[in-house]
Amino acid sequence: MARLPAVSRAAAGPLMKLMYAYAKRQFGEVPEPFAVLAHHRKLFTAAAVHEGMANRAANVLPAAVRDLAVYRVAWVVGCSWCVDFGSMLHRLKGLDEAQLREIADYATSPVYNDDQRAAIAYADAMTSDPTEITDEQVADLERRFGRAGLVELTYEIGLENMRSRTYSALGITAQGFNSGDACRVPWAGQST
Incomplete structure (x- = not known):
């Protein structure tokens, strides 16, 4: 079990609910790191944007x-x-x-x-x-x-x-x- 509880869908704000829905559609369930990082909405958003950009950019190897x-x-x-x-x-x-x-x-x-x-x-x-x-x-x-x-x-x-x-x-x-x-x-x- 994580040292911090996951932010539940019910407790998540509108942006987090959208991100949760996207993640569930992508992976079948919400990855726990998403739900734990959701305690800090701005860092969660920064991490999500960064991950997406890095994933698209990493195409040389x-x-x-x-x-x-x-x-x-x-x-x-x-x-x-x-x-x-x-x-x-x-x-x-x-x-x-x-x-x-x-x-x-x-x-x-x-x-x-x-x-x-x-x-x-x-x-x-x-x-x-x-x-x-x-x-x-x-x-x-x-x-x-x-x-x-x-x-x-x-x-x-x-x-x-x-x-x-x-x-x-x-x-x-x-x-x-x-x-x-x-x-x-x-x-x-x-x-x-």
């Missing part, structure tokens, strides 16, 4: 590269909601769900190509604290994806770090958007 890097961040941070929702999005885009089940072994698993491995390793380097990015890693990613692709990958990984850490801090957990093994998350102190 192949989805199979970008989405795996984003999923890895959620998995490493341990945000079960982000893993759950990300698994659903991965499936709906027709991407390889076997890759989600193999994410712990991305460096050696045959289900990944070299571009995907490089992007996932970058996600790990950006998510570590302190970050562990090297000049060689950035140069390699620029060669693979171009400057715009590198910026997109960096931005999307940073955005998922913000999402995962925010939702984890607020105690928002898996909501059941996706079922199966892909949603298993290694929590701090547990082995993978």
Whole structure:
């Protein structure tokens, strides 16, 4: 259960009710982060606009590269909601769900190509604290994806770090958007 209660539809203002209806139509139910962020209408609106714009702008990288890097961040941070929702999005885009089940072994698993491995390793380097990015890693990613692709990958990984850490801090957990093994998350102190 989230550390803050969700704002119910009955308690939501007119704008929130519209956003709830849109989200329910899009995803089958209102994502809990929407309902928790609704406690701060202006930040909720800013986040919704930002997410929409970022989603439309992120079109340089192949989805199979970008989405795996984003999923890895959620998995490493341990945000079960982000893993759950990300698994659903991965499936709906027709991407390889076997890759989600193999994410712990991305460096050696045959289900990944070299571009995907490089992007996932970058996600790990950006998510570590302190970050562990090297000049060689950035140069390699620029060669693979171009400057715009590198910026997109960096931005999307940073955005998922913000999402995962925010939702984890607020105690928002898996909501059941996706079922199966892909949603298993290694929590701090547990082995993978």
